[in-house]
Each structure stands twice: as C-alpha cells, then as structure tokens.
Amino acid sequence: QVQLVESGGGLVQAGGSLRLSCAASGSIFRISDMGWYRQAPGKQRELVAAVSRAGSTIYADSVKGRTIMSRDNAKNTVFLQMNSLKPEDTAVYYCAAGRIPMVQAMGISTNVAYWGQGTQVTVSS
16 A cells, blocks of 8 residues: 655745645555645645656646646655645645556546545635
8 A cells, every 4th residue: 555645734825835745655666656636625626736756747737837846756755846826726735646657647536546635725815
C-alpha cells in the first residue's frame, strides 16, 4: 500500500501564497506520477497540477502562471507552491498518485491509484 500525507493548508488572504507538501510512504515502487486535485463545495474534484518522476508537469488553466509543482524523488515528496491566491482557489486539496508513467494520465481521476486525506485551503477576499 501507499500512504500520502499532506501538509501546508490553511487560511490566507487573497493575493497571498501557500506551499502544500505531500509525502509518500509505503510501497513507493507502485507509483509513478503524482499530483494535486482540489474539490470546492458543490463542485467536482479537479486536477490542479501533476508531475512525473522526471519532472514534467501539467497545470490546470485556472492556476497556470501562479502555481509551481515540484518533486523531490529522494524524499518521495511533492510540493505545490501557489501564489497570487484567489477566493476561487478555496477548496480541499488532495494529493494523488498514479501508476501510469504518463503525466497527462493524472488528469483523469480514475487513473489515480492513491489519494491523501486532503487539506483545506481557504482564501479570504
């Protein structure tokens, strides 16, 4: 099994920044690409960003230019640096890991093999 533990959520004012972290443990060999999804109240869960083992990244259009996803393979940890946060970024953010070695596959939630428990991000206006 694989465990994903998120940290770094919280309350921030619009225009501020947050850095989310997700540490993977357990059967790490089972996972390839990792990413972050988010789910706002009343909305579907959506991909925010994902990164391959080699460092290739994809981003949702809504966060491009103000979000950076990175990965430390030695520590089995991924990071999501979010800047210029907006109230519409408010959501529960979930760390995700998949087995398919193609970062674009992370854009389909059914390809996600493991989920973290989620961390709340609230952006006040």
